Amino acid sequence: STVYEAAFRVWRGDAAGGGLTDFAVEVHDGEVVLDVVHRIQATVANDLAVRWNCKAGKCGSCSAEVNGRPRLLCMTRMSVFSREETITITPLRAFPVIRDLVTDVSFNYAKAREVASFVPPPGVAAGAYRMRQEDVERSQEFRKCIECFLCQDTCHVVRDHEENKTAFAGPRFLMRVAELDMHPLDAAAETGVERSVTAQDDHGLGYCNITKCCTEVCPEHIRITDNALIPLKERAVDRKYDPLVWLGSRIRRR
Ligand code: SF4
Ligand code: F3S
């Protein structure tokens, strides 16, 4: 048959506390976890809070945890689970709960604001910039980010360590710093913002011990660790301890 009944366990509650509620719910062929959550909402728990928008893996809204693993609810097929298994859905653990499956992700917006924006090259008119294709392509991968914050949720530096949140921007925003650091036209260094050094001093790059959990959960398959964090760490070491490398890079930039 193409319809079966699945056992779901969904966290319900708010900032004051909560717990898991069991639901026996119908599953149809080809459905994703979000479809089933919507069925629970439509039938037995009308006030169940869940955030979603696109149902196509592109808006980054439906992030939650399925069996303890950070996932997009709309991109997690029911067919990956056995029919007998109980499927547990909980809100993102690293962020404060608002209600049920909805968390307050404002930590991430605060971290985004801490990254100094792109500085246009001095003396070049807007629209007159030129970049080599390989430089365009290098950052293209990072621009696929849908800001689902699954990487931010899974990174052990903050996952169970609220105290690290002040100092650590998380993989998504360290990746943003790396992207700007690789940008051949970013002139932040000329204004005293050496990206790779601020990554260490202001954004907590040193907390990352390259466990790669961020890369594993990224729904856009961005190679966050290998292509952003490790190169950023290498440059940070060069720039910080070898003034000649730093000076060399500043001369080459002109
Ligand atoms: Fe989500 Fe990947 Fe962007 Fe992190 S880097 S916020 S996991 S899309
Ligand atoms: Fe965290 Fe990713 Fe580094 S999971 S420790 S930011 S490699």
Ligand code: FES
């Ligand atoms: Fe948009 Fe899931 S609803 S990514």
